[in-house]
Amino acid sequence: xxxxxxxxxxxxxxxxxxxxxxxxxxxxxxxxxxxxxxxxxxxxxxxxxxxxxxxxxxxxxxxxxxxxxxxxxxxxxxxxxxxxxxxxxxxxxxxxxxxxxxxxxxxxxxxxxxxxxxxxxxxxxxxxxxxxxxxxxxxxxxxxxxxxxxxxxxxxxxxxxxxxxxxxxxxxxxxxxxxxxxxxxxxx
Ligand code: HEC
Numbered sequence: 001x002x003x004x005x006x007x008x009x010x011x012x013x014x015x016x017x018x019x020x021x022x023x024x025x026x027x028x029x030x031x032x033x034x035x036x037x038x039x040x041x042x043x044x045x046x047x048x049x050x051x052x053x054x055x056x057x058x059x060x061x062x063x064x065x066x067x068x069x070x071x072x073x074x075x076x077x078x079x080x081x082x083x084x085x086x087x088x089x090x091x092x093x094x095x096x097x098x099x100x101x102x103x104x105x106x107x108x109x110x111x112x113x114x115x116x117x118x119x120x121x122x123x124x125x126x127x128x129x130x131x132x133x134x135x136x137x138x139x140x141x142x143x144x145x146x147x148x149x150x151x152x153x154x155x156x157x158x159x160x161x162x163x164x165x166x167x168x169x170x171x172x173x174x175x176x177x178x179x180x181x182x183x184x185x186x187x188x
Contacts, residue, residue, distance in 0.1 A: 074140075076157075086158075086161050086162065086165055087165045087168075087169055088165070091161065091162045091165040091166070091169075092162070092165050092166045092169050092170050093166075094159070094162040094166075095162035095163045095164070095165050095166025095167070095170070096166050096170065098155070098159055098162060098163050098166075099112070099163060099166060099167075102151070102154070102155065102159075102163075104163070107147070107148075108120075108121050109176070109178075109180075111171070111174065111176035111177075112167065112171040112174070112176065113176040113177070113178055113179040113180060114179065114180030115180065117147055118147070118148065119180060119183045119184070120179050120180040120181070120182065120183070121167050121171050121172070122171045122172055122173065122174045122175065122176055122179060123172070123179065123182050124172065124173070124182075124186055124187050124188070125182035125183055125184045125185065125186050125187070126184045126185060126187050127183055127184035127185075128143070128184070129187075130168075130187030132164055132168060135163075135164045135167055135168065136160055136161065136164050139151050139155070139160045139163055139164065140152045140160060
């Protein structure tokens with residue numbers, strides 16, 4: 001026998017083998033509470049699951065936070081403050097080692113003199129600016145469309161600063177043999 005009787009309307013009149021059911025609705029206030037939770041769940045769903053996409057769902061929030069973090073990290077990475085502090089003999093030596101080990105020599109020459117691929121890093125001419133923050137930015141972000149590899153994620157901030165100290169403190173003005181012709185703007 002089917003037992004589809006639940007509440008209200010049908011109950012009063014039905015009669016299964018003499019068994020009847022009373023209409024016994026939940027109290028008004030509990031129904032209100034119940035409907036309230038349904039209403040709230042709808043609001044919650046739309047608000048936090050982002051339909052229609054309102055940018056407040058978890059994925060959007062995650063992406064927004066990551067974008068914000070990435071922006072801050074970027075500006076910190078490109079921030080040359082602290083360079084003066086690491087413009088030391090040790091930093092330049094570490095930079096010199098990295099320059100060879102990390103393959104900068106492949107495109108900028110053994111002594112930074114430049115080659116068919118990359119520009120001379122020993123003269124006073126710069127395509128992308130000669131300030132420490134310009135150099136740090138170039139190493140970080142590279143310029144893939146021109147063939148300069150981005151090194152963020154490959155090198156640490158400290159390594160990039162050492163390389164910058166090496167380039168600006170040791171390479172520039174070193175007049176290596178076979179130097180590539182100047183490119184860019186003279187930096188005074
Ligand atoms: C695959 C080749 C390649 C490698 C590897 C490479 N570079 Fe470059 N680099 C280039 C090219 C090409 C440019 C010129 C980009 C342009 O035209 O603005 C450049 C530009 C630069 C500049 C800016 C020069 C200027 O005149 O503005 C710096 C600084 C620099 N590289 C440093 C480095 C360092 C440090 C490394 C190693 C960690 C490195 N590069 C590795 C190809 C390379």
